[in-house]
Amino acid sequence: MIDLSAEQINNTPYKLEQVGTNSFVFSTKFGLRYNIGFTEDYTFLEEGVYQFYIVNLDHSHFKNDPLVRETIQSVIEAFFQIAPVTMLYICDMSDNRQSSRDRLFHSWFVEYSKQAEYTLINERVNFDGVYYFASIMLRKDHPAHDSIIKLFKDFISDLPGKIDQIQELAT
């Protein structure tokens, strides 16, 4: 299991504070606080997948702050440096702003300077009128890159609420 410490994450614009295993908090110059982290996930593979979380602790409206993006990118980068892993990101839908979060996450990926080293797959499902946005991200040099993408797509495509819209970025 990956055990990432704040000391292993270099050059973050905002200082990270360790909350627990694979969990960090930081404050921005606008006074917002974010909690980011990841846990092992067994949704479609038995191992090697981690679900990634970004939580706006104050529920404040997001301010356009590139340093937030850069801080989160640094954590993700450190995460991928430890082992060949896959990141699963399911947008928080507790306040029905999951679509905005999905767009923001993808815009961050597009703006990421090392985007060419990664693949991001975005899928969307609708259960009982609620949209869920799920993405996986993995390095292009992951030894099972193609198999994992296929298994994720197969998993989503069989779901009863699958939406026929697949986005692939940087594949």
Next chain:
Amino acid sequence: MYSVKPIIYKTVEEKRNAFMQAVQQRQKWEAEQREKIAKMDASKASAQA
């Protein structure tokens, strides 16, 4: 040699439940972290007092 082990589901309903568990895992994690952060903040405030 890196091996990929997919989780086998017998029905789409099982798959749907697995997906919803992943959604709930997110909510559970957030609740746990909020509690830990509140304790961290209280501890800091106590140290400064």
